[in-house]
Amino acid sequence: xxxxAQQLLNEWNWDPSILIGTVLFVGAYLAAIGPFRSRxxxxxxxxxxxxxxxxxxxGVILFALVSPLDAIGDEYxxxxxxxxxxxxMVIAPPLLLLGTPGWMLRPLLRAPVMRVAKxxxxxxxxxxxxxxxxxxxxxxxxxxxxxxxxxxxxxxxLTFIATGVVNWFPxxxxxxxxxxxxxxxxxxxxxxxTLPMATLGWFFISASTVIxxxxxAAPHVFALYGLSDQYLGGLMMSMPMGLIYLGAxxxxxxx
Numbered sequence: 329x330x331x332x333a334q335q336l337l338n339e340w341n342w343d344p345s346i347l348i349g350t351v352l353f354v355g356a357y358l359a360a361i362g363p364f365r366s367r368x369x370x371x372x373x374x375x376x377x378x379x380x381x382x383x384x385x386x387g388v389i390l391f392a393l394v395s396p397l398d399a400i401g402d403e404y405x406x407x408x409x410x411x412x413x414x415x416x417m418v419i420a421p422p423l424l425l426l427g428t429p430g431w432m433l434r435p436l437l438r439a440p441v442m443r444v445a446k447x448x449x450x451x452x453x454x455x456x457x458x459x460x461x462x463x464x465x466x467x468x469x470x471x472x473x474x475x476x477x478x479x480x481x482x483x484x485x486l487t488f489i490a491t492g493v494v495n496w497f498p499x500x501x502x503x504x505x506x507x508x509x510x511x512x513x514x515x516x517x518x519x520x521x522t523l524p525m526a527t528l529g530w531f532f533i534s535a536s537t538v539i540x541x542x543x544x545a546a547p548h549v550f551a552l553y554g555l556s557d558q559y560l561g562g563l564m565m566s567m568p569m570g571l572i573y574l575g576a577x578x579x580x581x582x583x
Contacts, residue, residue: 332547332549333549333550336396336399336400336404336549337396337400338396339396339399340394340395340396341393341394341395341398341399342394343393343394346390346393346394347394350386350389350390353386354383354386357379357382357428357432358379360432361378361379361429361432368431368432368434368435378426378427378428378429379427380427381423381424381426381427382423382424382426382427382428383427384423384427385419385420385421385422385423385424385426385427386420386424388415388419388420388423389415389416389420389489391415392412392415392416392420393412393485397409397411397412397415398412400550402475402481402542403475403542403546404543404546404547404549404550404553405543405546405550405552405553405557405561406532406540406543406557406558406561407552407557407560407561407564409561410561410562410564410565411564413488414564414565416485416488416489416492417458417462417488417489417491417492417495418492420489420492421489421492421493421495421496422496422499422500424493425493425496425497425500425501425502426500428502429502430502430503430504433502433503434503434505437503437505437506442505445506446505446506448494448497449494449497449498449501449506450498451498451509451513451517454494454495454497454498455495455517455520455521457491457494457495458491458492458494458495458521459521459524459525461487461488461491462491462524462525462528463524463528465484465487465488466528468539468540468541470484471540472540472541472542475540475542495521498514498517499514499517499518525565525566526565526566528562528565529562529563529564529565529566529567530562530566531562532558532559532561532562532565533558533559533562533563533566535555535558535562536555537555538554538555538558539558543557543558
């Protein structure tokens with residue numbers, strides 16, 4: 329490993345906006361399940377397990393944004409960027425939902441917000457929003473824009489998390505007003521949900537040139553670069569996603 333690579337692996341992004349946003353988000357959650365819980369109607373007893381799921385989800389997001397993955401993915405490795413996207417879109421959202429009790433969400437979903445929520449969490453709509461967002465941000469023009477403009481990059485990350493939550497809602501909804509799919513339909517939904525990401529991953533695997541100029545021109549500070557990097561990133565997009573969804577099919581919380 330080169331000296332430059334070692335330096336990058338020690339480069340953490342302690343941006344104040346990320347840290348402040350995380351503290352406020354977690355603080356609001358802890359206040360809701362703690363001292364302000366009595367203010368929520370029909371609030372059941374908080375559980376340590378739920379809080380741990382939620383905090384783990386926040387931790388995944390924080391790691392994706394502040395760890396060396398961020399700098400490496402922005403400037404050097406497509407694979408690192410795909411790992412970051414995986415954490416934000418597929419890993420963190422279900423953890424957040426598992427950790428969020430329905431009574432906490434209910435006051436936020438009063439009419440007409442509830443009507444909008446019911447539309448957004450319909451399985452076909454959730455599926456299209458999630459996968460449409462995935463494909464949109466991987467269009468070369470927009471992908472490169474996120475690497476060059478931090479504001480656009482932040483918007484991309486926020487939409488990844490938001491559409492990820494919407495995508496998992498038909499499977500893990502904590503609200504009876506937004507009911508989960510029946511078990512067999514959940515399996516079908518999970519299987520179908522793997523296909524767009526696997527197809528996009530295969531596109532990167534089968535490409536004969538490096539798709540994104542940033543990675544084509546990136547210094548070779550790691551042993552992985554160029555087409556090999558793109559192939560591994562495409563494989564990461566295809567294979568692990570299928571394993572995650574397979575795990576969801578067999579998990580009792582989803583089933």
